[in-house]
Amino acid sequence: MSRVAIIPARYASERLPGKPLALIAGKPMIQHVYERARQARLLDEVIVATDDGRVAAAVRAFGGTVVLTPRDVKSGTDRIALVAQELTRAGVIVNVQGDEPLIDPAMIDEAVEPLLRDSSLVASTLVRPISSSEDLASPSIVKVVLNAHGDCLYFSRSPIPFARDIPSGDWLRTAPYYKHIGLYVFRREFLLHYATLPQTPLEKAEKLEQLRILEHGFVIRAVVTGHDSVPVDTADDLKRVRATFEDRP
Numbered sequence: 379m380s381r382v383a384i385i386p387a388r389y390a391s392e393r394l395p396g397k398p399l400a401l402i403a404g405k406p407m408i409q410h411v412y413e414r415a416r417q418a419r420l421l422d423e424v425i426v427a428t429d430d431g432r433v434a435a436a437v438r439a440f441g442g443t444v445v446l447t448p449r450d451v452k453s454g455t456d457r458i459a460l461v462a463q464e465l466t467r468a469g470v471i472v473n474v475q476g477d478e479p480l481i482d483p484a485m486i487d488e489a490v491e492p493l494l495r496d497s498s499l500v501a502s503t504l505v506r507p508i509s510s511s512e513d514l515a516s517p518s519i520v521k522v523v524l525n526a527h528g529d530c531l532y533f534s535r536s537p538i539p540f541a542r543d544i545p546s547g548d549w550l551r552t553a554p555y556y557k558h559i560g561l562y563v564f565r566r567e568f569l570l571h572y573a574t575l576p577q578t579p580l581e582k583a584e585k586l587e588q589l590r591i592l593e594h595g596f597v598i599r600a601v602v603t604g605h606d607s608v609p610v611d612t613a614d615d616l617k618r619v620r621a622t623f624e625d626r627p
Contacts, residue, residue, distance in 0.1 A: 379469025379566075380422040381490060383415045384461050386454035387476035389430035393612050398433045398476055400616055403623040407610065408433060409440045410479035417483035420490045421472065427461045453587055455562075459573035462566055470494075471569050473562040477610040479619055481561070485605045489563045492599045500568035501591060502599040503530070504559040506606055511547060513557060518611075520558040520586060522600065530598040533558055533586050556600075559607060562588070568596070 387398040387408050394400070398408040408426060415424045426437045429449040437444035451457045455473065462471050470493055472486060485504060492502045505522050513519050517535040525531050532538065541549045549555070564572070578593035580586075591598055610616050 380465075380467055381420055381470040381472065382423045382425060382462075382465055382468045383418070383421050383472040383474045383486065384458040385411055385415065385424065385426045385474045385476045386457040387426050387428040387430075387433050388454070388457075389428065389433055390449075391477075394610065394616065396432075397610060397616070398428070398430075399436055400610070402479055402616075402620055405440075406436050407479050408437060408476055409442070411474060411476055411481065412437065412440070412442045414479070414481050414483055415472075415474050415486060418486035418490075419483070420487045420494070423468075424474075425461060426476070427457045429457075455569075455587060456573050459569050462569055465566065468566050471564045471566050473564070475560050475609060478561075478607050479610065480622065481607045482605045485559070485561060485603055485607065488601045488603050488605075489561050492601060493563055493565065496599075499599050500565045500596055501572075502563045502601060503588070504561050504603045505556040505600045506559055506603055508555040508557050509550065511550060514550065514555055515546075520560075522556050522558045524554075524556065524600050528600050528602075530588075530592065530600050532592065533588055534584055535586075556602070558588075559603065560609070572596075 391397050399406045426444040427447050434444045445461050447457050447460050458473050489502050489504050493499050508514050514537045521538050522533045523531045523538050541552045544552050575594050578590050581589040
């Protein structure tokens, strides 16, 4: 069974419209993501799933594989599930976010490996230690707590765990704090099932769709990575990523 990365790329982003086509070092953002995913050694295929003909045309222009999906799809996960329905020979589906032009291919391999080693797992993701009090306090950075087996217990935009008897400025010295990196790996059959599950109360409260998996009683295995990435959500993020590419030799 093959391992396929699907990159959801919606054109009409609320905070940065048209961002899949935003130019970075002379290439559209979606091309950077695609090319990096193609370098992952554990992937057999990479597909872009988009709702817009302009994005599809750009992907075809650089030789990529693309599938057009409806515009009214609720989430990126639902979009990749639509594509995965047709990939009957795929065993593992990787959701690589379309706004991660700096993603390291090794991160994809790290996230895939648990499902190759353990046939009982249905999903995995990446986390990274938090070392900054600013990151810990930021609601834009999703935090996650893990159990003793490395499985995700909960995701939140709030700092978790809450160190009750310790000043917040000292929290990072008391317990491991992890940032969630939004890269997911699914068994294909589970992904198709997950897309049919109703939204859950915690998912709605936190606006984090991965909580639907936990609330329905399934396990997400976390891999602690030493790599990091910079998602492009705003115009300021785009400037920062462009500057990173300009600084490279």
